[in-house]
Amino acid sequence: AIRMTQSPPSFSASTGDRVTITCRASEGISSYLAWYQQKPGKAPNLLIYAASTLQSGVPSRFSGSGSGTNFTLTISCLQSEDFASYYCQQYYSYPWTFGQGTKVEIK
Amino acid sequence: EVQLVESGGGLVQPGGSLRLSCAASGFTFSSYSLSWVRQTPGKGLEWVSYISSSSSIIHYADSVKGRFTISRDNAKNSLHLQMNSLTDEDTAVYYCARGYCRSSSCAFDYWGQGTLVTVSS
Secondary structure (H helix, E strand, O other): OOOEEEEOOEEEEOOOOOEEEEEEEOOOOOOOEEEEEEOOOOOOEEEEEOOOEEOOOOOOOEEEEEEOOEEEEEEOOOOHHHOOEEEEEEOOOOOOEEOOOEEEEEO | OOEEEEEOOEEEOOOOOEEEEEEEEOOOHHHOOEEEEEEEOOOEEEEEEEEOOOOOOEEEOOOOOOOEEEEEEOOOOEEEEEEOOOOHHHOEEEEEEEEEEEOOEEEEEEEOOOEEEEEOO
């Protein structure tokens, strides 16, 4: 199975900050990479698919980049509603696998 | 509005069985692939099983292969997961999720609210 490794596992940030989360695949996955946001007690919400395509309705402060094995999710100007956990997922090959998550907390 | 509503979770003893269901509305059910994804505090998110729109293609995670069976009823807009020989490792919140696919490679654009399965004696 392809292993997805996110970093950092958690960090603190302030409203207005630019933040970047990294996801590394254990082998090449082309651009078959999605990013999700999850808030406590809720289901994940798709933010980005195909590594860099913003899902409809998602604010433009979210962006994704990368291909192959290295990917990033960037939030250009952190808002209060963005404090949540974020997960990457590869859908290049079965079994589809998720990163362990990155929790963004308020500083 | 797209809605996915899971049901059927609960407390079951090790070795027991449970059948989860997911009722869908707000979209053309028969046109979309679906998956089950589970989540635990310790292991995070884990994809469990996939079924194509016509049920012609089915995949399972190795951890559930031979014990779980995914199925769907396009006439009733419903998805199911029959879970047998349950162990405590299967304790999780189970989500049904709609596939947002390129060919048969899918991200998940809509998720249900989840149903909790607890395997314990």
